[in-house]
Amino acid sequence: MTIDVRGTVRPADTQQDDGVPERRTLRPRASLADAVFRRTAFAAGGITVAIMLAVGLFLALRSADALRVAGPGFLTEQQWSPETGRFGVGAVLFGTVSIGVVALVTAFPLALGTALLLSEVVRGRLRGILVSLVDLMAAVPSIVFGLWGVFFLQDNVIPVARWISTYFDWIPIFRVSDDSGATLTDDSAFTSSAFIAGIVVGLMIVPTMTSVMREAFSQAPVGEREGALALGATRWGMIRTVVLPFGRGGAIGGTMLGLGRALGETIAVYMIISPVFSINWEVLKSGSNSVSALIALRYGEASDFALSALMAAGLVLFLLTLVINFTASSIVARSRSGAQSEG
Amino acid sequence: MTETLVHTTSRGRTRTPLPEGEIGERRILRRATFAERFDLLGAAAAALATSSLLFGWLAPLTGVVGWVVVSYLLFIGFYVLLTSFLGDRQAIADRVATVLLVSAGTLLFGALVFVVLFALLRGREAFWHLNFFTQSMEFAGPLDPLTEGGIIHAIVGTLIQISIALAITIPLGIATAVFLNEVGGRFARFVRTIVDAMTALPSIVAGLFVYAAVIQLITHQRSGFAAALAITVMMLPIVVRASDVVLRLVPGNLREASYALGAGRWRTVWGVVLPTARSGLVTAVILGTARGIGETSPVLLTSGVTAVLTFNPFQGPMISLPLQVFDFVRSPEPTMIARGFGTAAVLLILVLALFVLARVIGGRPPGQLSAGQQRRSHAASLRDAMRISRREAPLAPAPASAPKENP
Numbered sequence: 161m162t163i164d165v166r167g168t169v170r171p172a173d174t175q176q177d178d179g180v181p182e183r184r185t186l187r188p189r190a191s192l193a194d195a196v197f198r199r200t201a202f203a204a205g206g207i208t209v210a211i212m213l214a215v216g217l218f219l220a221l222r223s224a225d226a227l228r229v230a231g232p233g234f235l236t237e238q239q240w241s242p243e244t245g246r247f248g249v250g251a252v253l254f255g256t257v258s259i260g261v262v263a264l265v266t267a268f269p270l271a272l273g274t275a276l277l278l279s280e281v282v283r284g285r286l287r288g289i290l291v292s293l294v295d296l297m298a299a300v301p302s303i304v305f306g307l308w309g310v311f312f313l314q315d316n317v318i319p320v321a322r323w324i325s326t327y328f329d330w331i332p333i334f335r336v337s338d339d340s341g342a343t344l345t346d347d348s349a350f351t352s353s354a355f356i357a358g359i360v361v362g363l364m365i366v367p368t369m370t371s372v373m374r375e376a377f378s379q380a381p382v383g384e385r386e387g388a389l390a391l392g393a394t395r396w397g398m399i400r401t402v403v404l405p406f407g408r409g410g411a412i413g414g415t416m417l418g419l420g421r422a423l424g425e426t427i428a429v430y431m432i433i434s435p436v437f438s439i440n441w442e443v444l445k446s447g448s449n450s451v452s453a454l455i456a457l458r459y460g461e462a463s464d465f466a467l468s469a470l471m472a473a474g475l476v477l478f479l480l481t482l483v484i485n486f487t488a489s490s491i492v493a494r495s496r497s498g499a500q501s502e503g
Numbered sequence: 504m505t506e507t508l509v510h511t512t513s514r515g516r517t518r519t520p521l522p523e524g525e526i527g528e529r530r531i532l533r534r535a536t537f538a539e540r541f542d543l544l545g546a547a548a549a550a551l552a553t554s555s556l557l558f559g560w561l562a563p564l565t566g567v568v569g570w571v572v573v574s575y576l577l578f579i580g581f582y583v584l585l586t587s588f589l590g591d592r593q594a595i596a597d598r599v600a601t602v603l604l605v606s607a608g609t610l611l612f613g614a615l616v617f618v619v620l621f622a623l624l625r626g627r628e629a630f631w632h633l634n635f636f637t638q639s640m641e642f643a644g645p646l647d648p649l650t651e652g653g654i655i656h657a658i659v660g661t662l663i664q665i666s667i668a669l670a671i672t673i674p675l676g677i678a679t680a681v682f683l684n685e686v687g688g689r690f691a692r693f694v695r696t697i698v699d700a701m702t703a704l705p706s707i708v709a710g711l712f713v714y715a716a717v718i719q720l721i722t723h724q725r726s727g728f729a730a731a732l733a734i735t736v737m738m739l740p741i742v743v744r745a746s747d748v749v750l751r752l753v754p755g756n757l758r759e760a761s762y763a764l765g766a767g768r769w770r771t772v773w774g775v776v777l778p779t780a781r782s783g784l785v786t787a788v789i790l791g792t793a794r795g796i797g798e799t800s801p802v803l804l805t806s807g808v809t810a811v812l813t814f815n816p817f818q819g820p821m822i823s824l825p826l827q828v829f830d831f832v833r834s835p836e837p838t839m840i841a842r843g844f845g846t847a848a849v850l851l852i853l854v855l856a857l858f859v860l861a862r863v864i865g866g867r868p869p870g871q872l873s874a875g876q877q878r879r880s881h882a883a884s885l886r887d888a889m890r891i892s893r894r895e896a897p898l899a900p901a902p903a904s905a906p907k908e909n910p
Contacts (some may be wrong), residue, residue, distance in 0.1 A: 190767070197769035201686050204678030207696045208743060212701045215712050273607025281604055290612070296858050297615045299790060301797025303825045304847055307832065308618045311625070311840075318566050363614055370611070384736060394597035424705030426800035427829060452707040452800065459714060459804055467715055474708040476718060485703035 216478075223472035225465060231287060234472065240437050240454065242466040249473050254439045255354060255449035256423050256477065262358020263422040267366045268415055274366075275373035276413075280399055291374070298367035306428035309360035312352060312430065317359065320352040321444045336445045344445070352434040354448035360432060361425050365418035370416060376410020376492075377403050412494030420481045420488065426452035451477040542585040542598070550578035575606070581719035585664030622847045629845025640810035645836045654846050656812040657827035661817050661853075664806070664823055665796055667731035672738050672795075673788055680746035685772050695747070701740040709736040719807060727821030732802035742791040749783030750776065754885060782864055789861035793854045801823040824850040 190198065227234060229245060237248025278290055321336075322345060328334040329343065336344045381405045388398040404411075429450050435457060436447035451473050459470055554574040579599065586598045628649065629635050635653040635801070643652025679698070682689050713733040718725060753776050761771040777784070807820025808830050816823075824846055831843030872880060 170748065191769075193769040197772065198686060201678055201682035202690070204675055204774065205682040205686075205691060208675060208679040208739060209694050209697050211736065211739065212697045214716075215704065215709070218712060218716050219708070270607050270611045273604045274611045277604040277608040281601060281675045282608075290608075292862060293612065293615075296620075296855070297794040299797065299854055299858055300615075300619060301799070301847075301850055301854060302826055303799050304622045304795070304851055305618060307844065307847055308621050310832070312621055319566055323566070338591075363618065366611055367615070394593050396597040396600035397593060399600070407552050411828065412577070420703055424703075424707070426705070427709040427803070431829070431832075452705055455707050455711055456803055467719070470711065471715065474705070474711050477705055478703070478708050481703040481705060482700055486700070489699060490875070 166412050174247050209430070213426055214423045219471055219475045219478065222468050223475045224468075226469035226472045228483045229465075230472070235476070238438050238468075240458070243463075244471040249451060249470050249476050251437045252449045252454045252473065253480075255453075255475065256432075256451050256480075257432075258354045258440075258443055259361060259429060259448065259450055260419055260422040262355055263362035263365060264415065264419055266359050266362030266370055267418055267422075270362075271366050271369035271414070271418070272411065274370045275414075276399060276403070278370070279376045279377040280403060281393065291371075294367050294370050294374075298371065302364055302425060302428050305360050305364045306431040309428055309432050312422060313356060313360060317356055318347050318350045321353070321355055325350075325444050329372055333441055335441055336442055349446055350444060351433060352446045352448075354433065354443045355430045356439070357429045357448060357450075358443070359427050361422045364425065364428065365422050368421060369418040370412045372414030372492075373407065373411050376407035377415070379410075380406040408489050409494060413488040416484050416488030418492070420484045423450075423481050423484070424452060424455055424477065425450075432458045522598035535555045539598075540587060542589075543602075546578050546581035546585055549581045550574050552780060553577050579603075619851060621853055622844060625841070626846075626848030629839045630848050635842075635845055639812040641812070642646040643810075645834050645839050647838065649838055649841060652842070654827055654842070654849065656810065656824050656844060658683060658849070659812060659814065660806070660821040661796060661823040662849075663814070663821065664727050664731045664734060664802070665792060666739060667816060668734040668795055669788070669792060671731075671735045672742050673792065676696060676739055676742035676788075677746050678793075679743045680750055681772060681776075681781070683747050685741075685768065685776065696744045698740045698747075702744055704737070704740070705800075706737045706798050707800040707804070709733050710804035713801070714737065724818075725820050726807055726815030726818065727806060727813075730802045730806035730821065730823065731816065732796045733805045734798065737801050738791050738795040741794060744790060745787035746780075746784055749780045749787055750782065753779045756809040783865045786861045789857050793857045793861075793872060796823075796857070797825060797850065797854055799829055802826045803829070806868070824853070845853065 202417060226242065227249075230237065230248060234248045235253070236250045238248045238251040240252070241247055274294070278287060278294070282290060306450065320464075324334050325336045325343075329336075336349055338344055382400045384406070385398055388402050391396075393401065430453040433448045433450070433453060434446060435449045435453060437449065440447055455470050455474055458466065462470060508574055535808045539716060551574055554570055557573065558570050582602060586595050590598070632649050632653075634650060636658070638653035639656035639658075640652045640654070662704070670746065679694065683695050683777050710733045713736065714728050716866055717729050717732060722729065757775055757779060758771055761775045766774065802824060806823060806826060808819040808826065809822050813819060813821050827902050828843050828850065831846060834837055834840070
């Protein structure tokens with residue numbers, strides 16, 4: 161800042177004393193209120209991060225004991241008996257993922273269809289009402305879904321499960337057989353399965369997925385939509401060529417957010433499944449497990465070491481959902497559906 | 504320049520084509536035509552008839568679910584057939600896609616509303632007894648009728664726990680969101696990353712953390728306070744993220760206008776940013792509260808189960824509504840299951856009320872005022888104008904009177 165402003169503005173230096181102020185400094189000097197505000201905001205951010213990091217670090221430190229004993233076999237071992245040193249998340253992780261996959265298969269078509277319906281087909285007041293309804297459903301407690309799953313779906317979905325297992329038993333995952341390989345058909349073979357838990361969890365995550373997808377679809381630019389329509393496209397043609405390509409990132413991201421929530425769901429799964437500690441490829445057959453159900457099941461009588469083992473299981477689940485969430489948010493952010501309003 | 508302009512406008516005038524030659528019927532742009540409606544109804548009728556025929560007489564098919572599925576598939580088939588008489592391939596694809604979208608939406612909304620109504624309807628049995636809201640389960644056993652015992656202890660427990668959680672979450676969450684948006688910098692980016700990561704934390708792991716870090720190491724007993732801490736760990740990232748989104752929507756030129764008028768950072772945040780985003784922030788907090796109230800798994804590990812009404816969150820177990828539902832329905836007794844559904848109905852109504860409250864308060868983007876707010880801000884600016892004109896009033900004649908006073 162060597163430009164002499166005074167020289168150019170004022171005709172002569174002799175006017176120094178007639179009230180023309182000194183040259184101002186441009187460096188901001190924070191007032192007391194601003195300084196306090198800055199410090200407080202900084203402290204709030206610091207406390208939040210400290211809480212979050214404390215959770216992560218505590219999990220990692222406490223699970224270290226168990227992980228040291230179990231070694232890399234922790235990810236593949238199916239048994240869970242920390243007392244004898246044979247424990248691992250092989251079975252529960254498989255159960256978690258299979259429930260999550262069933263949930264996605266249930267939820268994805270419903271969410272995609274409803275999101276397109278809400279952003280493209282329905283107009284006017286009805287749209288506002290339905291959008292609010294979707295948001296409301298996202299806030300319904302999971303225990304309500306659990307009740308529905310246990311007291312309604314459990315009994316009524318058995319014929320469907322039996323039908324699938326009868327006509328599609330040439331696909332290994334739909335077969336329902338006992339240890340010797342004989343096909344089972346009685347009702348008790350179909351209750352408390354990963355299939356039922358997956359449907360309930362799927363319904364639970366549909367609202368979240370729908371609202372992320374609808375948000376992405378409704379941001380498709382009007383100009384491109386009208387261009388497609390003006391070129392003679394039908395509504396479906398416009399959706400296929402403009403809305404879906406534009407909202408693809410949002411759709412994938414929403415799906416993965418839903419998956420992350422499905423993997424972490426506890427209470428509905430815990431109420432429905434009957435826990436087994438072996439990998440059960442037959443999703444229609446009774447018996448499954450999930451990491452969160454394992455924690456809910458075993459934390460009570462856990463010794464110090466067993467608790468450490470549960471922490472390790474929780475850590476694995478957390479890392480899994482973490483990877484999924486970060487992938488999802490980076491996909492959403494990289495897609496075109498991230499335009500922000502400024503000004 | 505002007506010549507060419509005049510030239511083009513005189514030549515390029517829009518003319519309506521003469522109504523001669525082949526002009527079709529006037530098209531209906533708004534409503535579905537009769538043919539379209541007929542296609543839908545006809546396909547539906549044909550599908551129902553055919554599937555009933557198949558299930559009753561022609562084929563060895565049974566079951567309600569199968570009947571519905573077969574009818575639906577037949578409906579799609581007939582619909583394709585009927586639309587193919589009038590339209591080309593594009594039109595068929597459009598119609599069928601619309602039908603599929605509508606059926607996905609109907610199925611979803613039907614299922615979700617059914618889930619909620621199922622809990623409400625089965626809960627009505629216990630719900631209509633007044634003692635359900637005034638008594639605790641202290642003196643009521645599993646075999647007692649519904650006229651004995653209630654869930655006042657769980658209602659009080661939920662309210663105390665969520666109040667403690669909110670007392671921590673609201674100031675900390677909103678201050679953190681303000682920090683992310685208004686202060687910024689490298690540390691803020693780090694905070695945002697960590698908060699994003701923590702929204703992925705499964706709620707049971709939050710409960711496990713509090714169980715191992717607070718209950719096992721410090722208090723050695725389950726308590727309402729521990730449950731509130733678990734809910735806080737779960738709710739904090741949700742509230743921070745939602746408030747962050749709301750604050751980011753505050754238009755930048757409002758902030759710049761405030762700075763240009765000479766306001767400092769703090770005055771800008773307090774006087775411009777927060778009031779603009781107020782309704783959105785309230786919505787964020789209320790929706791976070793709804794999530795926090797309904798979540799069972801963090802409470803499952805930390806609060807403990809009790810049948811006694813207690814007001815002290817620091818001493819002894821304190822149950823909350825979702826955990827009480829879970830505890831009730833574990834019992835095989837029908838009365839306990841009825842109580843479980845009743846409790847679930849209470850919880851649902853609480854969440855619905857919170858949601859409606861959030862919609863009434865918020866639901867409009869920052870900067871857009873409701874009718875009442877507009878009236879109030881209009882009145883305020885009118886008052887300001889009056890005040891300014893009143894202050895200027897004695898000054899206005901001053902130049903005229905000034906020479907008289909000082910000759």
